[in-house]
Amino acid sequence: MTKVPEHLVSFASELADAAGFIILNYWRVSGLEIAEKDEAHRAIATSPVTVADRASERAMRDLIAERYPNHGVYGEEFGEERVDAEYVWVLDPIDGTKSFITGKPLFGTLIALLHRGRPVLGCIDQCVLGERWIGANGITLLNGEPVARNSDDCGGKTKLASTIMYATTPHMFKPGFEQARFQELRGKVRRCLYGCDCYAYAIVASGFGAGLVVEAGQSIACLLSPLSVTDT
Amino acid sequence: MTKVPEHLVSFASELADAAGFIILNYWRVSGLEIAEKDEAHRAIATSPVTVADRASERAMRDLIAERYPNHGVYGEEFGEERVDAEYVWVLDPIDGTKSFITGKPLFGTLIALLHRGRPVLGCIDQCVLGERWIGANGITLLNGEPVARNSDDCGGKTKLASTIMYATTPHMFKPGFEQARFQELRGKVRRCLYGCDCYAYAIVASGFGAGLVVEAGQSIACLLSPLSVTDT
Numbered sequence: 001m002t003k004v005p006e007h008l009v010s011f012a013s014e015l016a017d018a019a020g021f022i023i024l025n026y027w028r029v030s031g032l033e034i035a036e037k038d039e040a041h042r043a044i045a046t047s048p049v050t051v052a053d054r055a056s057e058r059a060m061r062d063l064i065a066e067r068y069p070n071h072g073v074y075g076e077e078f079g080e081e082r083v084d085a086e087y088v089w090v091l092d093p094i095d096g097t098k099s100f101i102t103g104k105p106l107f108g109t110l111i112a113l114l115h116r117g118r119p120v121l122g123c124i125d126q127c128v129l130g131e132r133w134i135g136a137n138g139i140t141l142l143n144g145e146p147v148a149r150n151s152d153d154c155g156g157k158t159k160l161a162s163t164i165m166y167a168t169t170p171h172m173f174k175p176g177f178e179q180a181r182f183q184e185l186r187g188k189v190r191r192c193l194y195g196c197d198c199y200a201y202a203i204v205a206s207g208f209g210a211g212l213v214v215e216a217g218q219s220i221a222c223l224l225s226p227l228s229v230t231d232t
Numbered sequence: 233m234t235k236v237p238e239h240l241v242s243f244a245s246e247l248a249d250a251a252g253f254i255i256l257n258y259w260r261v262s263g264l265e266i267a268e269k270d271e272a273h274r275a276i277a278t279s280p281v282t283v284a285d286r287a288s289e290r291a292m293r294d295l296i297a298e299r300y301p302n303h304g305v306y307g308e309e310f311g312e313e314r315v316d317a318e319y320v321w322v323l324d325p326i327d328g329t330k331s332f333i334t335g336k337p338l339f340g341t342l343i344a345l346l347h348r349g350r351p352v353l354g355c356i357d358q359c360v361l362g363e364r365w366i367g368a369n370g371i372t373l374l375n376g377e378p379v380a381r382n383s384d385d386c387g388g389k390t391k392l393a394s395t396i397m398y399a400t401t402p403h404m405f406k407p408g409f410e411q412a413r414f415q416e417l418r419g420k421v422r423r424c425l426y427g428c429d430c431y432a433y434a435i436v437a438s439g440f441g442a443g444l445v446v447e448a449g450q451s452i453a454c455l456l457s458p459l460s461v462t463d464t
Binding site for chain 1 (some may be wrong): 338428
C-alpha cells in the first residue's frame with residue numbers, strides 16, 4: 001500500500017476545515033436556495049444541491065490549486081481538473097444533501113486522495129457534530145484517535161445473520177436485479193437500518209455495532225470511505 | 233389548552249438531564265449488553281433494549297417519586313404506576329435503540345406529561361448532540377429558543393407534492409392496508425427519507441425543511457412529540 005506523506009494527511013484535514021466552515025453558515029437557515037439537478041445515474045430522480053455544496057467545493061479546490069498546483073481534482077460539483085496527475089483529490093462537499101436540507105446532521109464532507117489512480121486516503125467529516133474520520137496508511141482515526149474497530153463486527157469475520165446493515169434508502173436500488181439482490185441480502189442480515197448517507201460508512205469503519213453498508217448508484221464516490229482504504 | 237405550570241416544564245428538563253447523564257455512559261462503548269425483546273405490536277419482530285434504557289428510566293422514575301409522589305408514570309421499560317393520577321408522566325428513555333447501539337446519534341429521550349389524560353407537554357432530548365426540544369403552553373423551544381417553525385412547511389398549509397416526509401423504515405408498515413396506504417402517500421410527497429426515529433418529529437416541529445412524519449405501531453408513545461402538543 002502506498003505510504004501517504006503526513007503533510008497530505010494534514011492537508012485533508014485542512015480541506016475538511018475549509019468546507020465545514022462554509023457549510024455551517026448554511027446549516028438550518030431558512031430560505032436556503034435549493035436547485036434540483038438531474039441525476040440520471042440514480043434510481044432517485046432528483047437530488048437537491050445547495051449553495052453550501054458549491055461554495056464549499058470551491059473553497060477546497062482553491063486550497064488545492066494554491067498549495068498543490070500539480071495535483072488533480074475530481075469534484076462532485078465542478079468536475080475534473082488534471083485527473084491524470086500522480087495525486088488526485090476526490091471531493092464531495094456535502095454527501096447527503098437531502099439530510100442537510102432537513103436539518104439532519106448525518107450528511108458529511110467526503111475527501112479522498114488517489115495515488116496513481118488508487119485510493120490511499122479517505123476522510124468523512126461531519127462538521128455539525130465535530131466528528132472527522134480519516135483513514136490512511138492502514139489506520140482509521142476519529143478526531144485523531146484510532147477507532148476501536150471490532151474485528152468481530154466487520155472485516156468479513158461475522159456471519160450475515162448477526163450483522164446490522166445500513167442503506168440510505170431501499171428505493172435507491174433499481175427494480176429488477178438490484179432490488180432482488182438487496183431484498184435477498186436484507187433477508188439474511190440481523191437487521192437493516194436506513195437513512196445514514198456517508199455516516200453509515202463511518203459507523204461501520206468505527207466498529208460501533210453495524211457491520212455492513214449496501215448502496216447503489218455509486219460513482220467514484222465509492223472510493224471516499226476510510227473503509228475502502230483500510231481494507232486495501 | 234391546559235396551562236402547564238412552569239415548575240413542571242423545568243422538571244421535564246431535569247428528567248431529561250438525569251436520563252442523558254446515564255445514557256452518555258453507554259454511548260459507543262463496546263460490549264454493550266443487549267437484550268432482545270418481543271414486540272408483537274410491531275411488524276419488526278425484535279428490538280434491542282440496552283442497560284442504558286433501563287437505568288435511565290429508573291433514574292427518571294426515582295426523581296418523579298421523590299419530587300411529585302402523587303404523579304403517575306407510564307414508562308416503556310417498567311410499566312404503569314398511578315396512571316389515574318391528575319398528572320401522568322410518559323417516559324421512553326431511548327427511542328431509537330437500534331440507532332443507539334450502532335452509534336448513530338439520532339435516538340432520543342422522550343418525556344411527555346398528561347393532564348387528566350391529555351398531553352400538555354412533550355420533550356425530545358438528544359443528549360449526544362445537546363439538543364432538547366420542549367413543547368408546552370403553545371410553544372416549542374429548542375434549547376430554550378422558540379423554533380423558527382415555518383407555517384409553509386408544516387401545519388397542514390403545504391401541498392403534499394412539495395413536502396419532504398420522514399419515516400423510520402418502510403418495513404414498519406404491515407403488509408396489506410398499512411403498506412398500501414404508506415406507498416400511496418410516498419407517491420404523493422416530494423420525497424420520503426428514512427431513519428430518524430423521534431428525531432424526525434423534532435425536525436418537523438422545528439420547520440427545518442420536512443413537513444411530515446408517518447409511522448406505524450405507535451402506542452402511547454405517539455403522545456410524546458412536541459408537535460402533538462403544539463397542534464392540540
